[in-house]
Amino acid sequence: xxxxxxxxxxxxxxxxxxIRKRGIAxxxxxxxxxxxxxxxxxxxxxxTVPVLQGVFYSFTDSPGYGPYEFVGFANYQALFTDxxxxxxxxxxxQFAIVATVLVNVIALAVAVALNSRIKFRTTLRAVYFIPYVxxxxxxxxxxxxxxSISIPAMAQALxxxxxxxxxxxxxxxxxxxxxxxxVWQAAAFNIVLYLAGLQTVPHELYEAASLDGAGxxxxxxxxxxxxxxxxxxxxxxxxxxxxxxxxDHIVAMTGGGPGTATESVGLLIYKGGFQGGExxxxxxxxxxxxxxxxxxxxxxxxxxxxxDTSA
Amino acid sequence: xxxxxxxxxxxxxxxxxxxxxxxLSILVPLYLVVVTxxxxxxxxxxxxxxxxxxxxFGNFGEAWRLTDFPRSxxxxxxxxxxxxxxxxxxxxxxxYAIARNMHKKLFKGLFYYFIAALFVPFPILMxxxxxxxxxxxxxxxxxxxxxxxxxxxxxxxxxxxAYIHSIPRELEEAAIVDGANTWTVxxxxxxxxxxxxxxxxxxxxxxxxxNDFMLPLIILSDPRAATLPLxxxxxxxxxxxxxxVAFASYLLAMVPLLLxxxxxxxxxxxxxxxxxxx
Numbered sequence: 001x002x003x004x005x006x007x008x009x010x011x012x013x014x015x016x017x018x019i020r021k022r023g024i025a026x027x028x029x030x031x032x033x034x035x036x037x038x039x040x041x042x043x044x045x046x047x048t049v050p051v052l053q054g055v056f057y058s059f060t061d062s063p064g065y066g067p068y069e070f071v072g073f074a075n076y077q078a079l080f081t082d083x084x085x086x087x088x089x090x091x092x093x094q095f096a097i098v099a100t101v102l103v104n105v106i107a108l109a110v111a112v113a114l115n116s117r118i119k120f121r122t123t124l125r126a127v128y129f130i131p132y133v134x135x136x137x138x139x140x141x142x143x144x145x146x147x148s149i150s151i152p153a154m155a156q157a158l159x160x161x162x163x164x165x166x167x168x169x170x171x172x173x174x175x176x177x178x179x180x181x182x183v184w185q186a187a188a189f190n191i192v193l194y195l196a197g198l199q200t201v202p203h204e205l206y207e208a209a210s211l212d213g214a215g216x217x218x219x220x221x222x223x224x225x226x227x228x229x230x231x232x233x234x235x236x237x238x239x240x241x242x243x244x245x246x247x248d249h250i251v252a253m254t255g256g257g258p259g260t261a262t263e264s265v266g267l268l269i270y271k272g273g274f275q276g277g278e279x280x281x282x283x284x285x286x287x288x289x290x291x292x293x294x295x296x297x298x299x300x301x302x303x304x305x306x307x308d309t310s311a
Numbered sequence: 312x313x314x315x316x317x318x319x320x321x322x323x324x325x326x327x328x329x330x331x332x333x334x335l336s337i338l339v340p341l342y343l344v345v346v347t348x349x350x351x352x353x354x355x356x357x358x359x360x361x362x363x364x365x366x367x368f369g370n371f372g373e374a375w376r377l378t379d380f381p382r383s384x385x386x387x388x389x390x391x392x393x394x395x396x397x398x399x400x401x402x403x404x405x406x407y408a409i410a411r412n413m414h415k416k417l418f419k420g421l422f423y424y425f426i427a428a429l430f431v432p433f434p435i436l437m438x439x440x441x442x443x444x445x446x447x448x449x450x451x452x453x454x455x456x457x458x459x460x461x462x463x464x465x466x467x468x469x470x471x472x473a474y475i476h477s478i479p480r481e482l483e484e485a486a487i488v489d490g491a492n493t494w495t496v497x498x499x500x501x502x503x504x505x506x507x508x509x510x511x512x513x514x515x516x517x518x519x520x521x522n523d524f525m526l527p528l529i530i531l532s533d534p535r536a537a538t539l540p541l542x543x544x545x546x547x548x549x550x551x552x553x554x555x556v557a558f559a560s561y562l563l564a565m566v567p568l569l570l571x572x573x574x575x576x577x578x579x580x581x582x583x584x585x586x587x588x589x
Contacts, residue, residue, distance in 0.1 A: 270529075
């Protein structure tokens with residue numbers, strides 16, 4: 001009531017509006033500054049300063065303590081010819097892209113199924129969401145047992161040669177086990193995000209479509225998917241950004257092995273920076289990594305948004 | 312139950328069956344944890360999916376003592392409660408100041424400054440923040456709480472600001488006319504109205520702080536400060552062959568949050584959903 005009256009008054013008497021506005025803007029209560037100041041100081045100290053320090057040390061040969069010297073771009077040059085670094089990037093890209101696509105496809109399919117005419121929806125939704133509340137590291141140890149003991153034992157019982165040894169000790173297959181863990185754990189959260197997206201699609205559209213004789217797949221392609229496109233874009237970008245930084249999964253399942261077959265960029269920076277005396281060098285790696293992640297996010301937004309306008 | 316969101320029509324039993332079958336992919340690993348934790352090492356044969364007979368509970372006692380469960384659980388609980396409480400009290404306030412002054416360059420700039428950090432990957436500050444917290448004597452539980460509160464700002468300010476924009480200003484103006492200052496307006500008028508968003512941010516922060524492994528790994532220097540996931544990591548090498556005790560300790564680490572989830576499951580899911588729509 002009050003709102004409408006005020007709005008009408010304001011619209012009815014245009015000359016007073018600018019004065020009122022300026023009046024408010026010119027006296028921002030000082031309290032607002034005190035509300036953000038401590039947060040800004042702490043954020044700057046604990047987030048921005050470490051980032052800037054990281055960039056600074058990336059131009060030095062610092063081992064993380066004691067004296068150091070400036071080496072210019074030497075660290076950056078060395079990165080591009082370091083096979084361990086190149087391998088870490090290739091592994092991380094491969095893992096992150098496959099995991100991102102799988103998580104989104106599976107989560108969207110499960111969300112659509114959970115949103116359709118099935119029984120026990122509430123219970124099933126609760127079950128599919130369980131992995132979200134479990135620690136990746138702890139679940140990772142369980143999956144390590146599954147892959148290194150349970151599955152080989154089952155394969156042996158079935159007489160299957162290929163899987164009777166653990167895939168975690170196979171250089172070319174270990175990454176698949178990590179993808180399985182990542183998808184298992186991350187799908188939960190994405191299912192709920194997609195369910196939230198599906199709630200925003202009006203029912204009338206489906207009713208009209210089924211009157212026109214559109215089948216389930218046709219309804220999904222022509223109504224559901226276009227309507228939740230925004231959720232799809234955000235989920236893809238966030239999932240890829242998260243998976244590129246994969247760490248816990250690998251610590252739990254392979255520790256980066258066998259050899260360095262499943263060493264991600266995050267794990268390499270951690271190992272080299274804390275234990276390998278490569279503080280400055282790994283910080284150069286981290287700077288490159290940051291640029292890569294930002295570029296990935298921008299490209300993804302671009303491509304997925306263009307897709308939207310063409311659809 | 313949730314009839315209002317259900318599409319009218321006949322139940323799809325074929326799909327119901329498929330979804331129940333697929334939910335086994337979630338339940339089977341959890342089942343494995345429970346049965347393994349209840350076995351003795353010599354009952355552990357083959358794939359490990361058979362039921363324990365007889366059931367043994369001794370693994371829990373051993374895991375409890377070996378990993379110093381009460382201490383690490385208490386550390387995790389204190390850190391989580393501290394992070395959630397401080398996050399809700401401070402991050403909502405920062406968001407309120409930003410949301411109500413978005414027309415000012417300073418506040419708008421601050422908003423984008425916080426949001427931009429969402430795209431800064433953690434490895435770039437991992438090495439230096441560990442050094443910094445050690446220099447500031449923050450390589451302990453207090454420092455960890457502080458880091459969760461500060462690092463959460465980016466995402467939390469984003470969702471809080473969106474939510475505060477939907478609160479009509481008339482309520483605040485009425486309170487100001489009644490003589491309330493900005494602080495009183497925030498605590499007495501706005502903060503109570505933020506309850507749904509506080510639930511969302513609270514749940515997300517709680518799950519993050521409780522399950523996080525990376526920050527405790529690089530920040531905490533005193534082994535007695537270890538959280539549950541960090542303690543699991545430290546003891547993993549000692550478990551190498553002692554699977555039944557290891558699984559008992561996994562179960563102990565999983566149970567607290569799982570219990571909270573089972574009790575407040577509807578509330579948790581709707582809280583996360585709300586965050587997604589905003």
